[in-house]
Amino acid sequence: MERAEIISDAEDRMKKASTHLHDQLQGLRTGRATPGLIDSIRVNVYGSPTPLKQCANISVPEPQQIVIKPYDPSVISAIVKAIQASDTGLSPNPESRLIRLNVPPLSTERRKQLVGRVKELAEEARISIRNIRRDANKHADNSQKDKVLSEDECNDVKDEIQELTKKFEGQVNETASAKETEVMEE
Template sequence: MQETLERAELSMKKAVEHFKKDLAAIRTGRASPALLEKVMVDYYGVPTPVNQLATITAPEPRLLVIQPWDRSIINEIEKAILKSDLGLTPNNDGQVIRLILPQLTQERREELVRVARKRAEEARVAIRNIRREANDELKEKQKKENVSEDEIKRLQGEVQKLTEKYIKEVDNLLAAKEKEIMEV
């Protein structure tokens, strides 16, 4: 029974970690190498994340510099950035690629907040699904192992506490990201 609780908590932690990564990929006013985590480059026929092909630095608050280890793929990296949904235009000087992040408009900030809220809702749904699966598993064990109803109710209460804890964590992360996005 305790094993079910531990599995549920581990899954909920993973859902929150996934949400954190999603939030890191949402662009705010500052340049962050995490923006490029989901950009895939066609490296000799294999889709490869750009951060595995180059060093990505943020020397200034609104500038990213991508220095590929293999200069022959600089054009492929540039194409991948143009194809991505980042809306950035890379500047290539043959050695490095510079990405200048434009100042965000109020409209774009609101759009990014909507995207963050959508991802937060997806994380909450994932956590609730984990709760449902854990509760179903507990009910199954009650039937098979003849466990008392009071014990099952107590364990379901613990699952609910875990759910509330992780949903609150998602809400706190969302609030911090919204604040960061709306900061001028």
């Protein structure tokens, strides 16, 4: 692999790992209502599992409430079933053309559990980034053996990969820290 290819591939993969963490943390309940809590729920409509956000408008009119307004009111019962089957712990209140979800405040014990979960997810992301670094370093070594890169170029590539690793681990730490703060706020 060429120098630019190795670095570009590593950067893309590290960016995906960081984005994946961000997406996972969106669905983590914090006691405050956000559409991210239910975005990933799949509803069985028209014979196939469909993401909730594709079959309904999701809004947050109040800090403790989520309102789901299906584009087709005939799917309300399917949405209610999907929410009840999910692990969000929210109880849907169906009305004529919409569904209300009240988000109860979290207990201190539950908040501490969620902070632990945030730390686990952040560590998984950091491990993923380090594995990407390892793979990129192997590619650099193989390119040196294949005479595509000189020894100095190989070392430069490894230094750039290390800088990328630091950058993305920093992003992961910032994201996790922000989410921990959000979870612990009352």
